[in-house]
Amino acid sequence: MERDQRICKLDAFAVVLVASLGVNIWLVSKVFMDSTRMMTMSWSRRAAMEAEAVGAISCSGHGRAYLDGDDNDGKSEPVCECHLCFQGTDCSVLIPNCKANADGGDPLFLEPFWVKHATSSAIVVAGWHRMSYTYNDNSFISKELEKLIRKVHAHVGNAITENRYIVFGAGSTQLLAAAVHALSPTNSSAPPAAVLASVPYYGLYEAQAKLFKSTEFKFEGDARLWKNNSYANRQVIEFVTSPNNPDGLPNKAVVNGPNAKSIHDHAYYWPHFTPIPAPADENLMIFTISKLTGHAGTRFGWAVIKEKSVYERMTIFMQLNSMGVSRDTQLRALKLLKVVVGAKGERDIFNFGYNTMKSRWEKLKITFSTSNRFTLQKILPQYCTFLRTIRESSPAYAWLRCERKEDKDCSAVLNAANIIGREGSIFRAEDRYVRLSLVRNQDDFDLLIHRLNKLVTKEDGTKTM
Amino acid sequence: MERDQRICKLDAFAVVLVASLGVNIWLVSKVFMDSTRMMTMSWSRRAAMEAEAVGAISCSGHGRAYLDGDDNDGKSEPVCECHLCFQGTDCSVLIPNCKANADGGDPLFLEPFWVKHATSSAIVVAGWHRMSYTYNDNSFISKELEKLIRKVHAHVGNAITENRYIVFGAGSTQLLAAAVHALSPTNSSAPPAAVLASVPYYGLYEAQAKLFKSTEFKFEGDARLWKNNSYANRQVIEFVTSPNNPDGLPNKAVVNGPNAKSIHDHAYYWPHFTPIPAPADENLMIFTISKLTGHAGTRFGWAVIKEKSVYERMTIFMQLNSMGVSRDTQLRALKLLKVVVGAKGERDIFNFGYNTMKSRWEKLKITFSTSNRFTLQKILPQYCTFLRTIRESSPAYAWLRCERKEDKDCSAVLNAANIIGREGSIFRAEDRYVRLSLVRNQDDFDLLIHRLNKLVTKEDGTKTM
Numbered sequence: 001m002e003r004d005q006r007i008c009k010l011d012a013f014a015v016v017l018v019a020s021l022g023v024n025i026w027l028v029s030k031v032f033m034d035s036t037r038m039m040t041m042s043w044s045r046r047a048a049m050e051a052e053a054v055g056a057i058s059c060s061g062h063g064r065a066y067l068d069g070d071d072n073d074g075k076s077e078p079v080c081e082c083h084l085c086f087q088g089t090d091c092s093v094l095i096p097n098c099k100a101n102a103d104g105g106d107p108l109f110l111e112p113f114w115v116k117h118a119t120s121s122a123i124v125v126a127g128w129h130r131m132s133y134t135y136n137d138n139s140f141i142s143k144e145l146e147k148l149i150r151k152v153h154a155h156v157g158n159a160i161t162e163n164r165y166i167v168f169g170a171g172s173t174q175l176l177a178a179a180v181h182a183l184s185p186t187n188s189s190a191p192p193a194a195v196l197a198s199v200p201y202y203g204l205y206e207a208q209a210k211l212f213k214s215t216e217f218k219f220e221g222d223a224r225l226w227k228n229n230s231y232a233n234r235q236v237i238e239f240v241t242s243p244n245n246p247d248g249l250p251n252k253a254v255v256n257g258p259n260a261k262s263i264h265d266h267a268y269y270w271p272h273f274t275p276i277p278a279p280a281d282e283n284l285m286i287f288t289i290s291k292l293t294g295h296a297g298t299r300f301g302w303a304v305i306k307e308k309s310v311y312e313r314m315t316i317f318m319q320l321n322s323m324g325v326s327r328d329t330q331l332r333a334l335k336l337l338k339v340v341v342g343a344k345g346e347r348d349i350f351n352f353g354y355n356t357m358k359s360r361w362e363k364l365k366i367t368f369s370t371s372n373r374f375t376l377q378k379i380l381p382q383y384c385t386f387l388r389t390i391r392e393s394s395p396a397y398a399w400l401r402c403e404r405k406e407d408k409d410c411s412a413v414l415n416a417a418n419i420i421g422r423e424g425s426i427f428r429a430e431d432r433y434v435r436l437s438l439v440r441n442q443d444d445f446d447l448l449i450h451r452l453n454k455l456v457t458k459e460d461g462t463k464t465m
Numbered sequence: 466m467e468r469d470q471r472i473c474k475l476d477a478f479a480v481v482l483v484a485s486l487g488v489n490i491w492l493v494s495k496v497f498m499d500s501t502r503m504m505t506m507s508w509s510r511r512a513a514m515e516a517e518a519v520g521a522i523s524c525s526g527h528g529r530a531y532l533d534g535d536d537n538d539g540k541s542e543p544v545c546e547c548h549l550c551f552q553g554t555d556c557s558v559l560i561p562n563c564k565a566n567a568d569g570g571d572p573l574f575l576e577p578f579w580v581k582h583a584t585s586s587a588i589v590v591a592g593w594h595r596m597s598y599t600y601n602d603n604s605f606i607s608k609e610l611e612k613l614i615r616k617v618h619a620h621v622g623n624a625i626t627e628n629r630y631i632v633f634g635a636g637s638t639q640l641l642a643a644a645v646h647a648l649s650p651t652n653s654s655a656p657p658a659a660v661l662a663s664v665p666y667y668g669l670y671e672a673q674a675k676l677f678k679s680t681e682f683k684f685e686g687d688a689r690l691w692k693n694n695s696y697a698n699r700q701v702i703e704f705v706t707s708p709n710n711p712d713g714l715p716n717k718a719v720v721n722g723p724n725a726k727s728i729h730d731h732a733y734y735w736p737h738f739t740p741i742p743a744p745a746d747e748n749l750m751i752f753t754i755s756k757l758t759g760h761a762g763t764r765f766g767w768a769v770i771k772e773k774s775v776y777e778r779m780t781i782f783m784q785l786n787s788m789g790v791s792r793d794t795q796l797r798a799l800k801l802l803k804v805v806v807g808a809k810g811e812r813d814i815f816n817f818g819y820n821t822m823k824s825r826w827e828k829l830k831i832t833f834s835t836s837n838r839f840t841l842q843k844i845l846p847q848y849c850t851f852l853r854t855i856r857e858s859s860p861a862y863a864w865l866r867c868e869r870k871e872d873k874d875c876s877a878v879l880n881a882a883n884i885i886g887r888e889g890s891i892f893r894a895e896d897r898y899v900r901l902s903l904v905r906n907q908d909d910f911d912l913l914i915h916r917l918n919k920l921v922t923k924e925d926g927t928k929t930m
Contacts, residue, residue, distance in 0.1 A: 013478045020485040027492035043520070043583035044513040051509055051589035066595060067588070068609050068796050081601045106597045114592035118508035121592025123532070124516035125797060127579035127804075128586075130531055132571045133761040136546045144533050170635060170787035177786065181676075188678075208785045211646075213653075213680045297595040297792035320673045321642065322635035322787065326794040327762035331533050332590060339592075 063091030108441035110294025130327035140324025165311035182313035184216035200427035248395030272353030275384035357394035528556030573906035575759025595792035605789025630776035647778035649681035661688035665892035713860030737818030740849035822859035
């Protein structure tokens with residue numbers, strides 16, 4: 001009996017032992033496979049772990065830690081950089097009476113999109129990546145990125161790029177300078193070209209043209225004043241911003257004729273902000289990722305050009321100005337734009353952008369719907385070939401007008417209500433206007449709406465009293 | 466007896482089972498830990514695997530595949546981009562009679578260093594990294610990078626940066642333009658500043674100054690011709706390149722006096738190329754990572770500036786020209802310069818750079834030691850505070866002179882021997898001179914030496930015949 005029991009036990013033991021050895025074998029193979037996977041990520045692992053550690057730092061949704069942030073000389077992890085009205089090590093503390101900043105055009109409204117699409121938008125840059133001055137074809141321009149840009153335009157339908165030349169620049173900023181240079185007279189005895197823009201216009205055009213103090217061109221102000229002007233001996237270069245910054249209107253060139261050339265700044269010609277009635281097809285068009293993907297800091301833009309001679313002059317300008325755009329920047333733009341035209345399920349940057357901007361614009365309209373003191377710009381709805389529907393604009397900026405006679409300085413009125421806007425005079429308009437940025441991060445926008453609601457409610461109170 | 470055996474077996478089984486279970490527990494914990502490590506690398510994993518896969522593509526040591534290389538529209542892996550004289554899918558085929566290219570200054574001699582230091586030099590850029598136009602302090606300049614640059618100079622001892630301002634640019638290229646602007650007269654009624662450089666000089670100074678066709682400054686040629694000139698009413702801006710490009714000589718300003726200002730281009734003032742007798746301490750000094758780390762394509766340089774007003778004008782130029790330098794570029798420069806001042810064992814970029822350039826220079830000297838037809842520039846040895854020894858220069862370029870009366874076009878002489886150099890006239894010197902680049906990749910240098918040896922040997926043959 002005892003012996004039988006022992007034999008039984010022995011058989012059971014054997015079964016358990018075989019099972020355990022089986023598990024042994026399976027686990028060993030798993031460990032081997034995992035470590036092979038880990039091994040294949042050899043030189044990139046440290047960088048990946050650093051980036052993930054920084055990405056995991058919680059800043060309460062009101063800030064962000066960056067890989068190149070202050071890390072106390074390597075003694076700690078990078079610290080949270082808080083949104084404007086937040087403070088504390090984890091940005092959880094609201095600063096009382098903090099001003100609502102609606103000044104600059106920092107397109108952080110798109111940041112949540114990239115957090116959501118972290119996997120498809122990350123890049124790993126090897127230490128040896130593209131050390132040369134040029135790509136393999138001796139140019140400063142990544143052919144893969146150029147191809148992708150044409151694909152983006154074809155996908156959105158906002159510009160014709162077939163049989164057009166493309167030049168890259170450090171944001172639209174550098175391309176604007178290159179374009180003015182390229183459209184200026186080549187004949188040195190000719191008078192300098194007159195550089196113009198329709199009021200209200202983006203202040204950089206004027207500041208940049210003045211900075212260069214060129215003998216080739218001179219900033220001459222409002223294009224509308226030149227409409228019926230005689231400029232027979234003077235070449236005209238008109239900046240046409242469409243949709244316009246600050247007011248979001250679909251601009252057209254106002255100066256025409258044989259001596260008139262134009263630079264179409266289409267920074268905002270994306271479904272986030274405006275209906276796309278038809279692909280743009282002007283001679284010289286400038287785009288930037290800043291207002292497309294939201295990466296203002298990446299400094300990447302491109303020009304789409306019809307004329308070979310203009311393309312060549314712009315290329316020489318880019319070469320002598322900075323030897324093209326950083327290869328790291330081009331690599332990043334490539335990855336981001338791949339998400340824009342994306343693999344399945346990643347194509348939704350335009351849905352995200354449009355829905356966010358639309359919701360912000362609607363909130364703003366509701367805020368001002370009861371106001372007699374302030375009015376917003378009006379932009380007519382149009383059919384959008386991208387969304388396949390008639391839609392309103394959802395502009396990047398509100399172009400607010402103070403209607404009361406005494407409110408000549410609209411930004412002062414807002415400032416008294418703890419709101420920072422950009423004065424109309426910066427756009428060479430009256431200070432009765434002020435630009436409010438709607439593209440900033442959600443915290444900035446929420447505070448702006450909160451303050452504006454208070455201001456408008458007070459206005460009603462004043463009236464009823 | 467049989468029973469005893471069974472009991473014995475049972476005990477042995479128990480021991481094996483316990484051991485097996487122990488191994489299982491250990492393996493399970495290992496799998497768990499590994500997968501935790503894998504889990505912590507979540508969003509960066511795909512990018513890391515992509516980069517490692519591209520890094521692992523073999524191009525036979527005569528080429529390289531890049532993450533943004535041609536990938537046949539995503540249908541294949543990026544292809545090898547071969548060094549100039551190699552071809553084939555894996556770059557293993559030498560192109561017969563291929564010209565030895567010693568023209569451009571592509572600093573690929575440092576590429577093997579970064580391949581060796583892959584782990585410490587890789588970066589992972591998250592999709593949401595630094596989307597804003599500015600850093601937290603509203604500037605376009607990473608404070609961490611600025612601190613690190615001061616550390617690099619302190620480590621090498623090649624420049625004083627205490628109490629100096631620093632401005633970043635897209636390579637030294639953009640900073641040269643910013644510096645000329647900043648040193649030009651602010652008074653618009655003043656005549657344009659005369660921009661000068663000593664022959665032989667880097668051709669970009671002239672090309673860039675002419676491009677802008679400014680009313681503020683005008684390129685006026687050789688500084689030596691202005692040495693004793695009366696320029697009482699004219700401001701002078703002199704480019705001083707030290708060590709000089711093309712000839713590697715330690716230049717000093719030649720125009721002095723109250724109206725003379727200078728821009729010291731110290732692109733080559735690193736131990737790779739020259740003894741460092743003392744830290745440079747001029748009013749306006751320009752440096753670039755291009756010739757320090759070899760990342761010409763990254764487009765990153767910096768200016769070290771004494772005067773606040775000059776700093777402010779350069780900052781405005783950078784703002785209106787390109788809104789500063791790409792944040793991606795700054796992140797990469799930060800990582801690369803961390804290796805330069807590096808953790809222990811990583812500090813050897815200067816050893817690597819110096820040894821490579823020294824070995825190349827010595828090979829070149831041996832090649833020409835028997836020649837009567839060609840002479841190399843002579844640079845006096847100096848004490849180097851970095852290497853703590855008297856050392857010769859190991860210049861970036863050979864400045865070759867054809868000594869025979871009939872060899873007026875030295876580059877044509879080389880060209881006939883299948884060697885491409887850069888003509889002296891591009892540096893405003895005689896074409897009896899030619900510049901040969903010694904900083905290119907090893908394949909280019911090896912072929913250059915091979916061809917030069919043949920040329921010099923033939924010369925002996927000619928003589929003996």
